Amino acid sequence: MALHAAILAGGSGTRFWPLSTGNRPKHLLALLGRRTLLEETAARLRGLVPPSRTLVVTARSQAAEVRRLLPRLPAGAVVAEPRPRNTAAAIALAAARVLAEDPGGVLLVLPADHWIPDAASFRRTMAAAAERARTAGTLVLVGVEPDRPATGYGYLKVGKRTGDGRGLEVRAVDRFTEKPDRRTAERRLRAGGWLWNAGMFAWRADAFLEEARRHLPDLHRALVASGAAVRGGAALARAYDRAPAVSVDYGVLEKSDRVEMVAAGFRWDDLGSFAALARHLPRDAAGNASRGRLLAVDARGVVAVGPEGHLTAVLGVEGLAVITVPGATVVVPLDRCEEVRALGEAAGRRRRRP
């Protein structure tokens, strides 16, 4: 009946192109400190979940780098998915492994690439969520209080109080919603009673797998009932061939009646774009933020990222991201910075052309 953690590190996101690429996704970047976001995520668990009970679910192409970055994890703690199958499969895989060795085990599910500066508050919230999940057998979502009308997240409508975990209020989830438009996001911010769905969860492995069996029977059959999740190897590869690719939110949580939520007692950002990154970098008086050397003259709201020792010099520009890596420089307005993904894809297509 111990506490386990599953860190989801399977993304191949290119929202930080050219910093991130298919083989070096966001969680393998040191975006805000000396350590990668993955290392920060693992470090945040210290005192809450020991390395011996931490799993990292990642992609095959990233497994060696994940092991290198997290040397304190035991052999076998880094689980490489045979292919990407969205979050439901990754979490079911982790839950099946936890259940096999700890029938009453409680599992924290944590994305590997978020920004959470206050680890102590994070641990208090997660411990409370885990306690509630253990005693009530529910699927506990950790929602984040909005501080701006963000359009990049799903929202959870806060329902009636259902109990508490170590003094933290537990509430029902009245509604799941997809990413809203700006107007809707603003209305929710004003009205209150909505939390961002931050992709962090606590539940007993058995409770989650029971809900997965009910709502995603194909996935459960292929991956869990078959024993493939625990056996790994070729069995796992075959199971992944058959498993549907669906998010845990859409596939399980939105359909389950055993869902509850707690509010995160900590600051959080999913660092979804260069604009998000800029919010957390040191800034000068004109709002220019940088990772690396920046010389800004008559410039405002610029975020610059460059390799060690590289100078980014800007003059007379406003609201731009200027990102340099060995081999590429990208310039894009911060309010369109989510389009670097498409830009990176176009660059990839062009490179493959003869």
Added chain:
Amino acid sequence: MALHAAILAGGSGTRFWPLSTGNRPKHLLALLGRRTLLEETAARLRGLVPPSRTLVVTARSQAAEVRRLLPRLPAGAVVAEPRPRNTAAAIALAAARVLAEDPGGVLLVLPADHWIPDAASFRRTMAAAAERARTAGTLVLVGVEPDRPATGYGYLKVGKRTGDGRGLEVRAVDRFTEKPDRRTAERRLRAGGWLWNAGMFAWRADAFLEEARRHLPDLHRALVASGAAVRGGAALARAYDRAPAVSVDYGVLEKSDRVEMVAAGFRWDDLGSFAALARHLPRDAAGNASRGRLLAVDARGVVAVGPEGHLTAVLGVEGLAVITVPGATVVVPLDRCEEVRALGEAAGRRRRRP
């Protein structure tokens, strides 16, 4: 009575920072082709002035690179000035050397860092100017017909016809003017009768030195009458210590009554800024120009320069210069691109700070 050339390659300009620096000024850059502007300048003389009668006046710090780039020039053809002393001293130095070996020699004076795509027309104009200078003993300026209201050049007011050189009209210069403001430049373009002063000249060495003696007696005494220009070495260094730093336009041409002009029969640009460079690079349909790989999505009027193989990717921006060199990236609006000089100086100051 042969034709000689003096290529002025002493600049330390930083108008192309970070491409150009004190030790790598514009004429040592391959801005528009595979060859540096200095090499292009020397190549343009082929068939008009042989390497054996070509001098390059440059700075000490650049002399080795100039020799490396122009291996066909004889030993002694690359003259290193002991210190920068503006154009009057550099030209007097070259003229004194020509006079010492060829008493009737005619000298073409040519900046090393201009863009002149049509070498045959260039040679025709310069041959005509040289012929007029030889027979009339005048100082012949080569002016360029304006095709836009440029504010970066001095202007020459075209006077009455005074003769011709090989069929090219020769005219008096009614007035020299400094760089005009935009309004004045527009008025001159509409009115006609003005040429840009392109810094290209033809004159007999004896005629130029006679005018230098009259209008810049200190310079003439220190550098020419003393024999220092021809002796070189320590004598030249002492002469440069004493010589005034003044442009040939201000020091000699604006004061002389032996000045004439011909109109250039060729396209010309002094490549004074990234905006000027953009005029001559290949462009896409949206006016984006690049030297190196450029990926432009929903972008207009961008000029990108990067090292071999480096990709510059821009999205949603307009009218920007994006310049990357190993160690630095610079982003500046094209209409403020002359300010990169100040930006480079600021970067230099910052680097020297502890």
